[in-house]
Each structure stands twice: as C-alpha cells, then as structure tokens.
Amino acid sequence: MRRWAYLTTMFALFWAWFFLFRPAALGGPASYVIVSGISVEPTLYAGDLVITRRQDTYQIGDVVAFRVDDGLVIHRIVGLTPEGTYVLRGDNRNSDDLWHPTADEVVGRMWLRLPGMGRWVQRLREPASFAALVAVLGLISLPGLGTARDARRRRRMRAATGSSGWGTLSLWVSAVAVAAALAVAFGALAVYALRQPLQRTEEVERLRYEHAAAFSYTLEVAPSTLYPEGAVGPVTPSVAPAQQPAGTAPPPGAGADRERVTGTAVYTREPRRLLLDIRYSLNAPEPAYVAGEYRVDLEVRAGADGWSKVLPLVEPASFGGTQLMLSVPVDLEQVRALIAVVEEETGFEPGAYQLTVIPEIRVRGRIGDQPVDEVYAPPFRMTWNRSHLVLDGELARSEPHSVAEPVxxxxxxxLLGLDMPVGMARIVALAGLVASLLGLAAAGGLLVRHRAAPPAGRARLRRHRWSGP
Incomplete structure (x- = not known):
C-alpha cells in the first residue's frame, strides 16, 4: 500500500510539473527568470526567482519577461506602439525601455514570485554545489540494508495477522491527525481566497507622448597650437533622444543661474562660429497629427545677476509633422564684439558670460483622440570667459508626458513567501481540501479497521514482532 501511495504521489507531481511548471525549452508554458538589478523595485528585488506563464495576449500593467540579445528582461508593460509592439518600463525607472518586443518575443507574464530563491539556484549552478547535490541524491537512492529480510518479515506478519503489518495504532492516529490538520489549513485558505476579489484596479502611468531633442555641433576657432585646423568637432550625442534618461528641460533662460556648465572645454581666446544642429522629434505610442512653429534665440547674460540681452538667430517659421531639423549658425565674433562694447560702456567686467541657445518649439494638434498645445524649449548652454569656452555636455534629452489610467x-x-494569483490560490486550496479530506477518510477507515481486528490477531502480531525471523 505504501508503494501505491508513493507511485500516486509521484504521478500527481509529474503531471503538476508537466502542465504548470514545464519550461518553455521543453515545450511547456513556464519560464524562469532570476532578477538582477534594481530596475523593478519595489515589485521585484535582486535575487528573486520569478516564474512566468505564456499568454495569448498581454495587457498594460502586466509584468512580463521578454527576450533580448543577452538573455531575459522582466519589466512592466506601460503602453503600445502604433505598430502593435509593447512599450515597457521598470517600476524603478522614469524612462521607457529601448526595446519594443512583439507578443512572440514576450515569453510570459509573472505568475509566481519566490523571494531570494534565485540566489540558491545560482549557487546550485556552481560546480562544487552541483557535485554535492548529486552526491546527496546518490546516497538517498542507495538501497537500504536488510531489504530482503524486512520483506520476508512483512510477508510473515501479513500471513499471521491478516493485516498489512505496518498499520499500527500510533501510525494511523498520526495519519488521521495530519490529514485533519491539512484539511483545516486548506479549508481556511479556501475561505480566505474565495473572499478575495479576482482582480484589483490601480492607477498606472502610461506614456502619452514625449518631446525629444538632440544637439550636435562644430566649433570654429582661430588656428592655434591646440587646434591647428581651426575647428573642434563635429561633436554628436552618444545616444539617440528617445534613449536618453527622461528629464524635464528648464524653461528658457533658466540656465543663466548656473555658475558653470559641464561639457567640452575649448581653450581659445578667439572662438569664431558655432555651427549647431538641432534635431527634434515628437514620440507617441498613438498616431500624432500635429504642426507648429519654431524660433531660435541666443541669450547673453553677464554672471548670475548681471545684464542680459537676447539676439534672434532664426526668425519664427512653421513646420508640419513630428520631426524637425534645424541648422543654426551662432556668430561668436559678433557676441565678443557686443560684450566688448557693453564692458566699455558700463565698466562692468564679470569675467564669465553665459550663452544659451534657446530653440522654442510650439506643437499643436492631436495625439490619438487627445489635443495637444504646448511649447518645448530645450536650452543649449555655454560658459565663456577670457581663456576658454565650455560647451553643453547634455546633447540628448527628453521630456515625457504621461497620464494615469486605471488598469x-x-x-x-x-502565501508562505509566494505571490500567487487569487484564482490559482482558490484552485490550490480546493484541491488540497479535497485531497486532505480523502486522506482523512482513508486513514480513519484503516484506523477503525485496525481497532476492529481480533485481539488474538494483534497478540500474534506483537509476539511475531519480538520473536525475530
């Protein structure tokens, strides 16, 4: 009977693994992800083991794992692109991912979370740990001593008593107690799970649209020992605008309050001309029907609290669509002449000046079914003193706009450190309750049978147990 119980348990565990936990590499629905990094905190932490299940479709708000070149990434879906791919973002990030996977590239939605279990899995992958595990399993699988002798004894006991021989009173009482405890535990879980809602609604930030700008430039200077060709550049952003971490650009003129602007320093007394290229794009997951106007000004400011003057660089003009490319020449010799005149007229020489190129881009129209009308003005800053010119180092930036929507x-x-969906918890609780009640009935029946056995048979069993083979 013990063998049948063992085989039944192994059979049930195999089919549970086959239908619920079989890896995708073996044709199953599950994938296993070990979390690394902090991009999904506080939902997931480094070292957690996440089991995902493949779905036909995925919704905004789902935490999903998807394939990239170097493995699996697990982030949350925050939107859809016009092409039908997913926009994802880590819960601990302010910008969207570079990847926009399709439904086929998503391996599954988070189903179970095992906190810290990923660290143990990684340890078992180490050669020493794996060898120790194999050794322990090998020792467990060794046949026990005296197996044939014990088998003969059990056969004689069954012949003498007409019972199974292993069903002693204490064993069946313990089995009844365990089955009753499991029935109570699964019953309590079933009551709790049945009282919980299957879904919950929460606010999720969804990207509505994003202004993105990228600057590249070439600086013309007087030929010198450091710059014999009389030019520095072209200098371009290292990443595209949509890949830059999100940040809100200051309003026009806000850069004048900075004492220093980090970036590239060019050591020359005679900067001549800055050739600045500005690339603007409006990125949105929904179709955008927009147009607008633009202009570009140069603000010259003497120190934080000194005088300032605005020089027009590009006169107001209109454009259509979501892309704009501008080439803006800045005559630095004209700026140097302006500074020299003002210093001579006022006698005020601060020593350093802030130059800010301000492209003012106004966009109007509709994105999806929502109207949009606003100004985006990302400044390009420079600090100029008697010996060198420091140019802005933030060449790519973006300003995302999101909307909160219920999901x-x-x-x-x-449950015991596992995050389990309520629907799955109900199934587990009811299945466990039924199994424990069946086990309770079986153990109770065998206990009653043992108690009803003739006293003479139990006495022969005791004498046989002490007499040996």
Whole structure:
C-alpha cells in the first residue's frame, strides 16, 4: 500500500510539473527568470526567482519577461506602439525601455514570485554545489540494508495477522491527525481566497507622448597650437533622444543661474562660429497629427545677476509633422564684439558670460483622440570667459508626458513567501481540501479497521514482532 501511495504521489507531481511548471525549452508554458538589478523595485528585488506563464495576449500593467540579445528582461508593460509592439518600463525607472518586443518575443507574464530563491539556484549552478547535490541524491537512492529480510518479515506478519503489518495504532492516529490538520489549513485558505476579489484596479502611468531633442555641433576657432585646423568637432550625442534618461528641460533662460556648465572645454581666446544642429522629434505610442512653429534665440547674460540681452538667430517659421531639423549658425565674433562694447560702456567686467541657445518649439494638434498645445524649449548652454569656452555636455534629452489610467490586474495572495494569483490560490486550496479530506477518510477507515481486528490477531502480531525471523 505504501508503494501505491508513493507511485500516486509521484504521478500527481509529474503531471503538476508537466502542465504548470514545464519550461518553455521543453515545450511547456513556464519560464524562469532570476532578477538582477534594481530596475523593478519595489515589485521585484535582486535575487528573486520569478516564474512566468505564456499568454495569448498581454495587457498594460502586466509584468512580463521578454527576450533580448543577452538573455531575459522582466519589466512592466506601460503602453503600445502604433505598430502593435509593447512599450515597457521598470517600476524603478522614469524612462521607457529601448526595446519594443512583439507578443512572440514576450515569453510570459509573472505568475509566481519566490523571494531570494534565485540566489540558491545560482549557487546550485556552481560546480562544487552541483557535485554535492548529486552526491546527496546518490546516497538517498542507495538501497537500504536488510531489504530482503524486512520483506520476508512483512510477508510473515501479513500471513499471521491478516493485516498489512505496518498499520499500527500510533501510525494511523498520526495519519488521521495530519490529514485533519491539512484539511483545516486548506479549508481556511479556501475561505480566505474565495473572499478575495479576482482582480484589483490601480492607477498606472502610461506614456502619452514625449518631446525629444538632440544637439550636435562644430566649433570654429582661430588656428592655434591646440587646434591647428581651426575647428573642434563635429561633436554628436552618444545616444539617440528617445534613449536618453527622461528629464524635464528648464524653461528658457533658466540656465543663466548656473555658475558653470559641464561639457567640452575649448581653450581659445578667439572662438569664431558655432555651427549647431538641432534635431527634434515628437514620440507617441498613438498616431500624432500635429504642426507648429519654431524660433531660435541666443541669450547673453553677464554672471548670475548681471545684464542680459537676447539676439534672434532664426526668425519664427512653421513646420508640419513630428520631426524637425534645424541648422543654426551662432556668430561668436559678433557676441565678443557686443560684450566688448557693453564692458566699455558700463565698466562692468564679470569675467564669465553665459550663452544659451534657446530653440522654442510650439506643437499643436492631436495625439490619438487627445489635443495637444504646448511649447518645448530645450536650452543649449555655454560658459565663456577670457581663456576658454565650455560647451553643453547634455546633447540628448527628453521630456515625457504621461497620464494615469486605471488598469485591472489579477489580485495576488501572499502565501508562505509566494505571490500567487487569487484564482490559482482558490484552485490550490480546493484541491488540497479535497485531497486532505480523502486522506482523512482513508486513514480513519484503516484506523477503525485496525481497532476492529481480533485481539488474538494483534497478540500474534506483537509476539511475531519480538520473536525475530
């Protein structure tokens, strides 16, 4: 009977693994992800093991794992692109991911979270730990001593008593107690899970649209020992605008309050001309029907509290669409002449001046079914003193605009450190309750049978147990 119980348990565990936990590499629905980094905190932490399940479709708000060149990434879906791919973002980040996977590239939605279990899995991958595990399993699988002798004894006991021989009173009482405790535990879990909602609604930030700008430039200077060709550049952004971490650009003129501008320093007394290229784009997951106007000015400011003057660089003009490319020449010899005149007229020589190129871009129209009408003015800053010119080092930037919307997600239950969907918890609780009640009935029946056995048979069993083979 013990063998049948063992085989039944192994059979049930195999089919549970086959239908619920079989890896995708073996044709199953599950994938296993070990979390690294902090991009998904506080939802997931480094070292957590996440089990995902493949779905036909995925919704905004789902935490999903998707394939990239170097492995799996697990982030949350925050939107859709016009092409139907997913926009994802880590819960601990302010900018969207570079990747926009398709439904086929998503391996599954988060189903179970095992806190800290990923560290143990990584340890078992080490050669020493794996060898120790194999050794322990090998020792467990060794046949026990005296197996044939014990088998003969059990056969004689069954012949003498007409019972199974291993069903002693204490064993069956313990089995009844364990089955009753499991029935109570699974019953309590079933009551709790049935009282919880299957879904919960929460506010999720969804990207509505994003202004992005990228600057590149070439600086013309008087030929010198450091710059024999009389030019520095072209200098371009290292990443595209949509890849730059999100940040809100200051309003026009805000850069004048900075004492220093970090970036590239060019050591020359005679800067001549800055050739500045400005690339603007409006990125949105929904179709955008927009147009607008633009202009470009240069603000010259003497120190934080000194005088300032605005010089027009590009006169107001209109454009259509979501892309704009501008080439703006800045005559630095004209700026130097202006500074020299003002210093001579006022006698005020601060020693350093802030130059800010301000492209003012106004966009009007509709994005999806929502109207948009606003100004984006990302400044390009420079600091100029008697010996060198320091140019802005932030060449790529973006200003995202998001909207909060309610999203229904599967409700979760924390059970023994596992985050389990309420629907799955109900199934587990009811299945466990039924199994424990069946076990309780079986153990109770065998206990009653043992108690009803003739006293003479139990006496023969005791004498046989002490007499040996």
């Amino acid at each position: 229904a997600r599967p409700a979760q239950i924390g």
